[in-house]
Amino acid sequence: MPILDQLQKDLVAAMKAKEEARLSAVRMIKTALQKAHADTGKPLDDITEQQILKSLVKQRIDAAEMFRKGGREELARKEEGEKAIIESYLPAAASEDEMQAAIDAAIAETGATSAKQMGLVMKAVQTKLAGKTLDGKWISERVKAKLA
Secondary structure: OOHHHHHHHHHHHHHHHOOHHHHHHHHHHHHHHHHHHHHHOOOOOHHHHHHHHHHHHHHHHHHHHHHHHOOOHHHHHHHHHHHHHHHOOOOOEOOHHHHHHHHHHHHHHHOOOOHHHHHHHHHHHHHHOOOOEOOHHHHHHHHHHHHO
8 A cells, every 4th residue: 555545544543533643743744755746746656755754754863862952851752752653654674683694695795895895785785675674874883893
């Protein structure tokens, strides 16, 4: 089912259940996807939708961090709640074990031996774990440590 159809169903369900937080988050996601669709003028593919959702997740993480620094714990928790709702529309995240195995396999396949070849290894890891949500920072740190 296309994500916009799922969002519409969830929007109606949130309205009926009077779940204000979920309703707000679903509206925000739907608006972001519709804006991207209007900007490009063509239907969004799954990869583009996932990129938009990932950027929304990152925005929520950054906002929660800033609210915590400012002593606004209740707003930080609200952002984290929205982040969880957004993540529910993303594919399952790759586990650390899966990411580590993909890193080891990518290094072996590419024959990388130095940090200069890190980009090649990162591409191979992303290819191996296509369709899963990845923690790029975590992967980057592990690849850098292995190639150092």
